[in-house]
Amino acid sequence: MANAFxxxxxxxxxxxxxxxxxxxxxxVSRTSLTAPTADTFKCxxxxxxxxxxxxxxxxxxxxEVSNSGTYSAGGATFTWVAPNSSGTTAFSxxxxxxxxxxxxxxxxxxxxxxxxxxNKAIATYALGTIGVGQSVSAGNFxxxxxxxxxxxxxxxxx
Amino acid sequence: xxxxxxxTTLGELPEHELEITLIEQKSDPSVWTVARECKYVGTNPELxxxxxxxxxxxxxxxxxxxxxxxxxxxx
Numbered sequence: 001m002a003n004a005f006x007x008x009x010x011x012x013x014x015x016x017x018x019x020x021x022x023x024x025x026x027x028v029s030r031t032s033l034t035a036p037t038a039d040t041f042k043c044x045x046x047x048x049x050x051x052x053x054x055x056x057x058x059x060x061x062x063x064e065v066s067n068s069g070t071y072s073a074g075g076a077t078f079t080w081v082a083p084n085s086s087g088t089t090a091f092s093x094x095x096x097x098x099x100x101x102x103x104x105x106x107x108x109x110x111x112x113x114x115x116x117x118x119n120k121a122i123a124t125y126a127l128g129t130i131g132v133g134q135s136v137s138a139g140n141f142x143x144x145x146x147x148x149x150x151x152x153x154x155x156x157x158x
Numbered sequence: 159x160x161x162x163x164x165x166t167t168l169g170e171l172p173e174h175e176l177e178i179t180l181i182e183q184k185s186d187p188s189v190w191t192v193a194r195e196c197k198y199v200g201t202n203p204e205l206x207x208x209x210x211x212x213x214x215x216x217x218x219x220x221x222x223x224x225x226x227x228x229x230x231x232x233x
Contacts, residue, residue: 007229093224102165126188127219134191138167139216146221154224 012090012157016083028116039116043098043143044075045107048133052111052124059111059119069102071141076100077115080155081148091153099142108133110143112154123155166196166213168205175200176213190220 014020018036030036042059046052050063061073076098083092094112108130112122127143128134134141146152163170176196183191196214198205 005231012229089226091224104167123225125221125224126186128183128186128189128191134193134217134219135215136217137212137215138165139194139214141216142218144218144220146223152223154221156224156226158226158228158230 006088007157009085009088009090012088013083013085015157016080016090016092016155028118030116038079039114040077041080041094041122042075042077042113042115042119043094044073044111044113045071045105045127045141046109046111047106048108048131050109052109052121054124056111056121056124058121059113059115065103065105065107068104069100071100071103071105074115075110078112084148086150089150089156089158091148091150091156093145093148093154097142097144099140101140102138103141104137104139105141106133106135107141125154164196164214166198168198168208168213171198171200171213175202188222190222192218 030039044059045065047063047065059074064073065071067073078094078096078098080092081095083090085091108127109124110127111124114120114122145154150156162173164173164176175198177199179195179197181193181195194216195212198208198211198213
C-alpha cells in the first residue's frame with residue numbers, strides 16, 4: 001500500500017465530535033473539558049418567504065413559521081446519532097423523526113442549529129420545491145430522516 | 159373505524175364524514191412527500207358551506223439524502 005494524500009477518516013469523525021480546536025472561539029461551556037456533554041440541537045421551519053441557506057450563521061425568527069399546535073418559535077429539539085464512519089466518510093443523522101402535531105403552516109425549508117452554542121447554524125434542507133413547500137392544516141407534520149450511512153446520512157464528511 | 163373523531167379546521171369531526179386521500183409526491187429529487195388530505199363530505203346542515211373543503215392536511219416529508227462535505231484534494 002502506497003502513501004496517499006488524504007484527510008484521515010478518524011479526523012472527520014472527530015470533527016463531528018468537536019475533538020479538535022483550531023482557533024479560540026468563545027463557546028458555551030460543555031461542563032467538563034475532559035468529558036464534555038453533548039450540545040442541544042434544534043430544528044426550525046421557515047416559510048416560503050424565508051432566505052436561509054449557506055450564508056445563514058445562526059437561527060433567527062425572521063420568516064419562521066408561526067406558532068401553532070406543538071410548534072413554537074425555535075422549533076424542536078433533536079439528538080444526533082453518535083458520529084461514525086464507513087470507508088472514508090464520516091456521518092451522522094438525527095436519531096429519530098422530528099414531528100409536530102396540530103399545526104397549520106406552509107414551509108419549504110428547515111434549519112438545523114446548535115441551541116447550546118448561541119444558536120449557531122449547521123445546515124439547511126429543502127422540504128420540497130423551494131417557494132412552494134408543504135402546507136399543513138390542523139394536522140401533523142413529520143420530518144423523516146434518511147438512512148444514517150455514508151451514502152445518505154444527513155451530514156457527511158466524505 | 160368510522161366512529162373515530164378527527165381534529166380538523168372545523169373542530170372534531172367523525173371520520174366517516176371525511177373523504178381521506180393520500181397524495182404521494184416523488185418528483186422532487188431531494189425529498190419524498192406523502193400528504194393526507196381530509197375533505198368534509200358530511201351532512202351536518204350547520205357545516206353545509208364547507209362540503210368539499212379540505213379541513214385537515216397532514217404531511218410526512220422524508221429527506222432522501224443529506225449534505226456531504228468533501229475532503230478531496232483539489233476539489
